[in-house]
Amino acid sequence: MPTNTTRAALLDAAERLFLAKGYEQVSVRAVNAAAGMNPAAVNYHFGTKEDLVAALLQSRLGPLWAQPLADVERGTADGRAPRVEEFVDVLVRPLDELARTPHGRMLLHLLARVVLSRRQLPFDDRWFGRRPWRELLCAARPDLSRAEAGHRLRMTFDLLLQLYGEPQLATAELGGTPRPPADTVIAFVSAGLNARP
Structure with missing residues (x-):
């Protein structure tokens, strides 16, 4: 998956999770899983x-x-x-x-x-x-x-x-x-x- 597409998928997943659960309840691991990415995707593409x-x-x-x-x-x-x-x-x-x-x-x-x-x-x-x-x-x-x-x-x-x-x-x-x-x-x-x- 191209980098821009991967970043967009991670942003969309994070947005959905934050809306549903709130910032405090959402982990980086949950964002990666919701986007269907490997466990290090957020760290690789964004950092923290x-x-x-x-x-x-x-x-x-x-x-x-x-x-x-x-x-x-x-x-x-x-x-x-x-x-x-x-x-x-x-x-x-x-x-x-x-x-x-x-x-x-x-x-x-x-x-x-x-x-x-x-x-x-x-x-x-x-x-x-x-x-x-x-x-x-x-x-x-x-x-x-x-x-x-x-x-x-x-x-x-x-x-x-x-x-x-x-x-x-x-x-x-x-x-x-x-x-x-x-x-x-x-x-x-x-x-x-x-x-x-």
């Missing part, structure tokens, strides 16, 4: 369980933000400073949509657990790093230092991951806590990012 999760998250979530964020970034390159509300909207709306389905909640839960653990994972999608977000915020708020922009973005991501990813809950409990409407979240986050230093 966390690396597998990083690849899964990038493949499933990255496309949700890629084009809208590229549009905002292109406007910045053309000399139009983005509004904070503009890129916060692009960030929050997919989170809100994902949180409405069990599959989306599972992906957000994995994202929250991985990112909030502060592990260094091999994300290669640029939007999974902080630098492009910091550049957008600095373009929208040239009065902020890069360090201040970084602090505000870290608080923003932590807040959104807690709200939408519910990392403190077991997988079976996800979605039971009511969330504010997306417009409320966008207004709240934008106010924090727009606040005077």
